[in-house]
Amino acid sequence: MKTIGILTSGGDAPGMNAAIRAVVRSAIYYGCKVYGINRGYKGLLEEDLMEMNLSSVGDIIHRGGTMLKSSRCEEFKTEEGRKLGVKVLKKYGIDCLVVIGGDGSFNGAKKLSEMGFPAIGIPGTIDNDLEYTDYTIGFDTAMNTVIDAIGKIRDTSSSHERVNIVEVMGRNCGDLALYAGIAGGAETIIVPEVDVKLDEIALRLKTTQKRGKRHSIIVMAEGVEKVGxxxxxxxxxxxxxxxxxxxxxxxxxxxxGSPTAFDRILASRFGYRAVELLLEGKSSRVVGIKDNKIIDLDIQEALAMPKTFNRELYEMAKVLSI
Incomplete structure (x- = not known):
């Protein structure tokens, strides 16, 4: 009988609880024990673990955040910290680990695998900044949150004939701004992947003003350093x-916020597949989705893929917002 550990690390994302639920219930169904590790790698080093059962993950599929909590851990980035982590895992009889998070969390899982401790990664980040997978857990929910905000801001923007700049998250990835901007009908979308000058944005705004439009929504990603x-x-x-x-x-x-149906189903599929991989004896893998099919590949290969930007979608947005 295998004993599986599970943790969430880095920034939280809606749908993480659905993934935890899928891992725990799939593992128990196949006769495994499961330990939940609170507060990510930090909780692992501090031995903040608990054995989980079916009831542990009841009534959480619809909840945002992560029941296991999350944090960042500088100590785990050191060789000594990782050795301590493996020691704790073995102390509790844990044979393998499921890590839910983004690229930083995956790096931790990769290092554990290199040390001979089996680990599988599940992508959970609202940024959608991992190239190997079409979507990450939490992206769809965050996008819908932004769309809802844009709708409310547009109401007041229209009433007062104002221009509203809506800044969204995403680190150095413009996916959240792009998708939410298109769905929210933004007049201008500013992303890190496309160079744009401030005076060009001003000229675009003046053009819309000349045709009688007195209000506008500009969606701006947080990582656009060249624009300011x-x-x-x-x-x-x-x-x-x-x-x-x-x-x-x-x-x-x-x-x-409560994860969308898409994120709940995606997280469930990811969690189920992660357990399958561990039972197959696989390690140093990450799960993802391509063309609506669940895939898995080597962590190192996944992390080495540079993120590409959907320029075609961006150009379409420019056309539709004239």
Whole structure:
């Protein structure tokens, strides 16, 4: 009988609980024991573990966040920290580990695998910044949260004939801004992957003003260093286009909320497959989805893939927002 450990690490994402539930219930169905590790790698080093049963994951599929909690752990990045982690896992009789998180969490799983301890990664991040998979857990929910916010902001923007800049998360990946901007009908979408000048944005705004449109929504990803901050953009638009501009930084509201049906099903499929891989004796793998099929590949290979941007979708957005 195998004993499986599970932890969530890094930024939380809606749907992580659904993945935890899938791992625990699949493991128990196949006759395995499961230990939940609280607060990620930090909790592992501090031996904050608990044995889980079917009831442990009851009534959580619809809940945002992660019942196992999450944190970042600098100590685990050291060789000494990882050795201590393996020692703790073996102390509790844990044979293999499921890690739910993003690229930083996957690096931890990769290092464990290199030390001979089997680990499988499940992608959980609202940023959708892992190239090997079409979607990560939490992206769809975060996108819908942004869309809901854009709809509310558009109401007041229209009433006061204002320009509203909506800043969204995503680190250095523009997927959240792009998809939410298209679905929310934004007039301008600014992402890290596409160079754009502030005066070009101002000119675009003046063009829409000339045809009688007095309000606009600009969706801006947080990682657009070349453009500057949302406040920098506000200043330029105020000076060059004479616009009444407001800035809304959505922040961590994008991480919360009940996961969408898509994220719940995706997380369930990922969790189930992760357990299958461990029972097959696989290690150093990550699960993902391509063309609606669940896939798995080597962690190192997955992390080495540079993230590509859907430029075709971006160009379409520009056409539709004239």
């Amino acid at each position: 901050s949302a406040s920098d953009l506000k200043k330029v638009l105020t000076e060059q286009a004479g616009a009444d501009v407001r800035v809304t930084v959505l922040g961590h509201v994008q991480r919360g």
